[in-house]
Amino acid sequence: MTWPLAIGAILAGGLARRLAGANKAMLDIGGSTVLTRLIARLSPGVGRIVLNTNGDPGLFAGLGLTVIADSLPDHPGPLAGILAALEWAAAEGSGTEWVVTVPCDTPFLPADLAERLHAARSRDNAVLACAASAGRTHPVAALWPVTLAPALRQAIIEQNVRKVSRFTDRYSRAIAEWGTDPVDPFFNVNTAEDLAEAQRLASTYPGL
Numbered sequence: 001m002t003w004p005l006a007i008g009a010i011l012a013g014g015l016a017r018r019l020a021g022a023n024k025a026m027l028d029i030g031g032s033t034v035l036t037r038l039i040a041r042l043s044p045g046v047g048r049i050v051l052n053t054n055g056d057p058g059l060f061a062g063l064g065l066t067v068i069a070d071s072l073p074d075h076p077g078p079l080a081g082i083l084a085a086l087e088w089a090a091a092e093g094s095g096t097e098w099v100v101t102v103p104c105d106t107p108f109l110p111a112d113l114a115e116r117l118h119a120a121r122s123r124d125n126a127v128l129a130c131a132a133s134a135g136r137t138h139p140v141a142a143l144w145p146v147t148l149a150p151a152l153r154q155a156i157i158e159q160n161v162r163k164v165s166r167f168t169d170r171y172s173r174a175i176a177e178w179g180t181d182p183v184d185p186f187f188n189v190n191t192a193e194d195l196a197e198a199q200r201l202a203s204t205y206p207g208l
Contacts, residue, residue, distance in 0.1 A: 003118035006098035008046035009085035010038050011078055011140060012053040013070050023055065024189060025104040030202030034107045034189070039063065045114025046100055050088060052081040077162045078103070078140050079152065086149035096146065103140045103188060107198050108208050110185040116176040117143035124174035131186060133178045138186045139164040183208055 012025040012035075025035040035051075042049055050066045054075065057067040068088050070080040085099050100114045110116075113131065121129035121143055130142035148171075155161040178185050182205055189195050202208060 003045075003115060003122075004098060005047035005096065006045070006100045006114055006118075006143065007085070007089045007096050008042040008049040008114070009081070009099050009101045010035065010042070010049065010051050010065075010104050011081040011085075011101055012051060012055075012104035013075065013078075013081040013084075023059065025051075025053070026059065027105075027107075027189060027195060029107040029189075029195075029198050030206065030208075034104060035060070035063070037107050038102060038104065038109055039065070041109040041111045041113065042100065042102065044111055045118075047094075047096065050085060052084050072156060076156060078164055079156055079162060079167060082140075082144065082164070083149060083152045083156060086144060086146050086152065089146045090149055099144045099146060101140055101142055101144060105189040106141070106186055107189065107202070108183050108185045108187055109141075110178055113141065114143070116178075117174075120174035120176035124172070126174035127171040128168060129174040129176055130168070131178060132175045133184050133186050134180050137165075137175060139168055141186060142168070 026033050039049060050068055051060055052068055054069050060067055068084050071084050072080045082101050085101060089096050089099050102109055117129040128144050131138045155167050161167050183201050189198050
């Protein structure tokens with residue numbers, strides 16, 4: 001089945017406090033930055049990739065990405081990055097109806113993410129879809145309809161919603177499940193220990 005093209009959005013707008021403010025997207029894993037790895041994995045299932053970051057956009061020059069900042073102040077969390085991506089998609093004029101979001105700290109992201117999220121949403125006739133592995137859902141690795149942008153803006157600004165699941169619980173949500181052999185594809189790098197483990201995994205399984 002052919003799925004509608006989505007825009008991919010890599011969310012890198014956080015402060016990375018547990019990594020002393022390091023730019024997680026530019027960490028080296030197996031000889032490539034996490035960002036380069038994410039671009040390669042997202043590209044098969046999306047028509048275009050944007051990067052949500054509140055840092056210096058010049059750091060990402062040459063990667064061919066459109067860089068968008070949060071449209072809300074004070075770093076209100078990943079929902080702000082999701083909102084920025086949805087609103088950018090709505091405004092850019094191509095008629096794209098879907099956005100696939102991923103966190104910037106998942107170096108082993110599956111290459112079939114967009115395809116399987118679309119399939120899960122279609123299977124369940126749901127409003128949106130998110131990934132799961134090892135018995136846990138990953139609400140930031142998700143497929144969002146662009147039409148949710150106004151409701152999300154209202155939830156953040158007027159209702160002080162900050163947790164992604166608190167917003168998504170309002171809608172029907174399909175789950176796409178991945179296995180974890182040999183590596184959980186949604187392993188994320190939050191600490192120095194996580195970074196060391198990601199580097200070990202990339203060395204042990206160089207095809208990942």
